[in-house]
Amino acid sequence: MKRLVLAVMTVGMFLASAVQGAEELNNQAVTNAGGIGGVESLRGVSELETTRPADDFKRFPRDQGTIDSDYVYQPPLVPHSIRNYEVSLNANKCLACHSWKNAKEMGATKISVTHYQTREGQVLSDVSPRRYFCLQCHVPQADAKPLVENDFQRVDALR
Ligand code: HEC
Numbered sequence: 442m443k444r445l446v447l448a449v450m451t452v453g454m455f456l457a458s459a460v461q462g463a464e465e466l467n468n469q470a471v472t473n474a475g476g477i478g479g480v481e482s483l484r485g486v487s488e489l490e491t492t493r494p495a496d497d498f499k500r501f502p503r504d505q506g507t508i509d510s511d512y513v514y515q516p517p518l519v520p521h522s523i524r525n526y527e528v529s530l531n532a533n534k535c536l537a538c539h540s541w542k543n544a545k546e547m548g549a550t551k552i553s554v555t556h557y558q559t560r561e562g563q564v565l566s567d568v569s570p571r572r573y574f575c576l577q578c579h580v581p582q583a584d585a586k587p588l589v590e591n592d593f594q595r596v597d598a599l600r
């Protein structure tokens with residue numbers, strides 16, 4: 442009799458743990474799409490095994506003139522395409538048009554005096570290294586659908 446009880450208990454425990462195991466697997470499948478490390482982000486779900494086709498290039502409207510600012514001291518948005526404009530150790534395509542030397546001839550806005558100042562306020566005769574990588578602050582504006590809702594409003598002074 443003792444043996445039978447023991448046997449029944451063992452089988453029972455085995456079954457219980459099997460059910461629990463299956464449940465855990467199930468839960469994993471829900472959080473981990475396909476069980477192969479699926480990544481879920483605002484851009485959708487992608488599985489590591491499948492290569493998602495690249496998104497189309499965003500279209501940057503041509504010749505939209507300068508774009509109004511939304512707050513004071515905003516780095517102005519770039520109103521033109523910047524494709525293939527190299528900014529590297531050896532070349533800075535932006536400065537070919539926007540430097541004080543070239544701006545007039547190219548009909549471009551010249552960079553402002555702040556771009557010649559070091560962090561300590563010293564004025565240099567050439568662009569300050571901290572203003573060299575233009576795209577760190579100036580970005581072109583595409584007519585793209587925002588990923589998240591945004592109710593930002595421009596400051597009163599500029600409305
Ligand atoms: C071929 C010349 C040329 C090059 C190269 C160029 N720009 Fe421009 N940029 C212009 C002109 C001209 C304007 C004036 C607006 C217009 O006509 O589109 C302008 C306007 C801008 C403005 C707006 C200025 C304002 O007052 O609102 C920004 C910011 C700007 N460019 C940034 C850049 C950056 C950053 C790069 C490099 C990635 C760059 N530009 C490369 C010619 C150029």
Ligand code: HEC
Nearest residue numbers: 514515516535539550551552553555571572573574575578
């Ligand atoms: C650290 C951020 C930063 C970097 C890097 C930077 N800018 Fe700016 N830029 C600004 C801000 C902020 C303004 C507006 C206030 C001002 O003039 O300083 C501005 C203004 C401008 C303007 C408009 C000037 C005017 O008189 O209206 C142009 C053109 C411009 N930047 C071009 C460039 C170019 C080209 C580069 C790269 C060589 C560059 N910027 C790098 C922040 C930056």
